[in-house]
Amino acid sequence: MPDLTGKVAIITGASSGIGKGTAVEFAQLGAHLALTGRNQENLQATATACVEAGAPQDKILIVTGDICDEQVQKNLVEQTVQKFGRIDVLVNSAGVILKGTIETTDMSEYDRMMDINARCVVALTQLCVPHLTVTKGAIVNVSSVTGMRAFPGVLAYCMSKAAIDQFTRCVALELASKQIRVNSVNPGVVVTELHKRGGMNEEEYAKFLEHSKSTHALGRAGETSEVAKTIAFLASSDASFITGAQIPVDGGRHAMCPR
Template identity: 35%
Template sequence: MASANRFEGKVVVVTGSSAGIGRASILRFAKEGASVVVHGQSKEKLESVKKDLLGLKVDESRILVIAGSLEDEATQNRLIDETVKRFGRLDILINNAAIPGKAGCDPNSMEGFDAVMIVNVRAIYRLIQLATPHLEKTKGSIVNITSDLSERPMTGSMPYSISKAALNHLTRNFARLLAEKNIRVNAVGAGLTETDFITRMGMPKEAITHIFTEVAKTIPLQRASNADEQAEMIVNIASPTNTYMTGSIVFNDGGIRIGN
């Protein structure tokens, strides 16, 4: 059983933590003693997460909220700079934020491709570069959130699937590069999860219902996961008690890649 305070004294940044898997993860880190940096774009959702953290008796001094889009380098800078300014250190970076496509355009268009790659790959690459000097001091950890779609085609939205495949190899490359600095880099490949992420793909309500009923039946475990199940994996991989894993892509997908 995990210690109730294994993250005490640690500082954790979770991008895209105003909802879904990121939100579930930030709450778990805080419950176990971490000071946390909450990030998102919706003021309402960010305020809701902060309210939940305070409801867990997390002292306000352990909470930093940063709003902004990750396609903006200024937001990337603030995530690292304001974290270190506020807490004096950085121990764990969870690269969770991603977009399924660009609203109002064909997902497979070049415009859609560029939008997805900027957020899902380039922003993560740059955030890791910015965070490295601070993580080196703490012998920290990075966890990138990828997807089972990194290993399966998704012709309806190819850039998303391609971006997650790129993220897998980005993870391996940075793990090799940063091993000499004692920074661990791993990834969690989340499977179909009950969050609003698919809704943001712009699919009709009927198509979304079909995914969570009929498509979910093709998963060997016969269901979608929930955000807490993904957060459990993320937190355990990021844990300071997990000292020897690096360069690994751990799929938490109900077995979808092995078929039914």
């Protein structure tokens, strides 16, 4: 198992889904955690789960707010350094998905997705780089198989994740001289609240998961813990010679070509 003992990790989108799963995984591996999300109650639930997983209560920092708010970004970084004295890992996990084709995409929704899924990642990374330079740290971006392959009906989401993949590659090269590693994970369908928050009702989501059995080579959707373990690996010294990589965690979906 990767060893993150004493490593200080900022995890965005930690109130649910892959962000929450990553927080719990990091807690089990001994990390100190700075968790952020928009929902205070859910964020507190994540913190409780981290304590149950082995993290001391005093080694968890909660910063509630919209990660697209510049002041929230600054507060997150400043409070993390104030409490823990350093930053070793940044996990950019916050994200949203909304339906829309080139004919139906609402531009306000396009702007929202590009803001949350891409622009915020750039801004927060900028703030963290000086601290990661000191620790020779690691950045892990949560992208998607939609960044690697084209899918109809979620145009802006696909575009935002493709942007994250290119961001990952470019920044990996830019920060390599500082020994900061930058990688992304590219999940397929993972069982979270993401799609329901994006507009699917319970019946539609159940059908979506059933359909995922045929769109993923392994015949099922993924679990947050499976993505979280890959993130932990990339954040740890076990991945010391990996940078600029996009790691599919998608049950083989990226390799499929249905006919």
